[in-house]
Amino acid sequence: MIFQLILIFIMIILAVAAVIFKDLINAVVTCAAVSLITSILFYFLQAPDVAMAEAAIGAGLTTAIFIIAIKKTERYEK
Amino acid sequence: MRRIIGLIVLAVIAVGFILTFSQIPFGKDKIDVANYYIKKGIEETGAVNIVTSVVLNYRGFDTLGEITVLFIAALGLGAVLFVERKVQKRASDNQEDKTKNASLILRTGSHLLFPLILLFGAYIFVHGHLTPGGGFQGGAVIASGFLLMYLAFPKQSINKKSSSVVESLSGLVFVGIGLLGLVFSGYFLTNFLPKGIPNTLFSAGIIPIIYIAVGLKVGFELTGIIDDLLGRSR
Numbered sequence: 546m547i548f549q550l551i552l553i554f555i556m557i558i559l560a561v562a563a564v565i566f567k568d569l570i571n572a573v574v575t576c577a578a579v580s581l582i583t584s585i586l587f588y589f590l591q592a593p594d595v596a597m598a599e600a601a602i603g604a605g606l607t608t609a610i611f612i613i614a615i616k617k618t619e620r621y622e623k
Numbered sequence: 624m625r626r627i628i629g630l631i632v633l634a635v636i637a638v639g640f641i642l643t644f645s646q647i648p649f650g651k652d653k654i655d656v657a658n659y660y661i662k663k664g665i666e667e668t669g670a671v672n673i674v675t676s677v678v679l680n681y682r683g684f685d686t687l688g689e690i691t692v693l694f695i696a697a698l699g700l701g702a703v704l705f706v707e708r709k710v711q712k713r714a715s716d717n718q719e720d721k722t723k724n725a726s727l728i729l730r731t732g733s734h735l736l737f738p739l740i741l742l743f744g745a746y747i748f749v750h751g752h753l754t755p756g757g758g759f760q761g762g763a764v765i766a767s768g769f770l771l772m773y774l775a776f777p778k779q780s781i782n783k784k785s786s787s788v789v790e791s792l793s794g795l796v797f798v799g800i801g802l803l804g805l806v807f808s809g810y811f812l813t814n815f816l817p818k819g820i821p822n823t824l825f826s827a828g829i830i831p832i833i834y835i836a837v838g839l840k841v842g843f844e845l846t847g848i849i850d851d852l853l854g855r856s857r
Contacts, residue, residue, distance in 0.1 A: 601767055605763070613853060
């Protein structure tokens with residue numbers, strides 16, 4: 546239970562950091578970390594199916610798609 | 624002034640949500656539909672994974688709709704990016720050779736990992752009715768394996784024609800099995816094959832066949848989306 550509370554706390558910090566960062570690559574990586582922690586929490590909530598989908602799509606493919614988009618546009622927020 | 628009004632509106636919404644959610648009996652033994660699935664699911668569908676029995680048996684038609692949504696999204700992305708690529712092609716003709724190779728570590732590692740990732744994805748969707756996971760998860764794992772190859776080898780791409788053939792065929796298999804159910808038992812997507820013994824690989828009737836089709840379709844569709852975004856196959 547304490548472990549899950551620590552995870553949720555880290556998740557909130559990362560989510561706020563993703564909004565604050567001006568370098569969009571950093572923001573995308575923190576988003577991926579939030580997804581990863583979400584998938585661990587889903588596993589603790591006994592939903593392994595959702596955890597798998599979250600880890601593969603949220604942390605893997607979405608991050609790649611965001612990074613491709615950043616590579617083709619601009620890296621820094623104005 | 625506007626901030627204060629915004630805070631008041633937020634507070635009203637929060638109180639509404641709290642009052643609503645406090646009425647819902649979370650974790651209590653009151654939800655009839657879920658109880659029915661948990662108690663009768665294995666007996667009626669033969670699938671040990673209850674999530675799979677709901678997704679493909681009780682709510683199989685919804686899954687077909689979900690796959691159609693994904694297909695239309697991929698189609699729209701391809702249509703939008705195809706127009707852009709035509710314009711870009713002339714501009715980027717002379718910077719063709721600028722794409723560098725990836726580092727040795729990434730190339731060697733992806734050589735080692737790619738077959739294992741494919742095998743793991745296939746394992747997830749073939750065992751969808753026994754263990755957690757299924758077509759969507761396995762397809763996403765396969766697509767992430769292809770993404771690794773795209774990162775490691777910047778000049779190569781998948782064979783777009785054969786991948787779209789596999790994709791369309793697996794979509795047709797899903798609809799075809801649904802229509803066979805209509806022929807044999809009178810309802811679309813009826814489980815007309817024998818259920819078998821639960822907990823074995825060849826059980827649960829049509830569920831493994833549909834999940835294999837869903838896995839291949841989702842995997843190649845997501846790979847196609849990555850390919851479209853990178854704009855590599857000409």
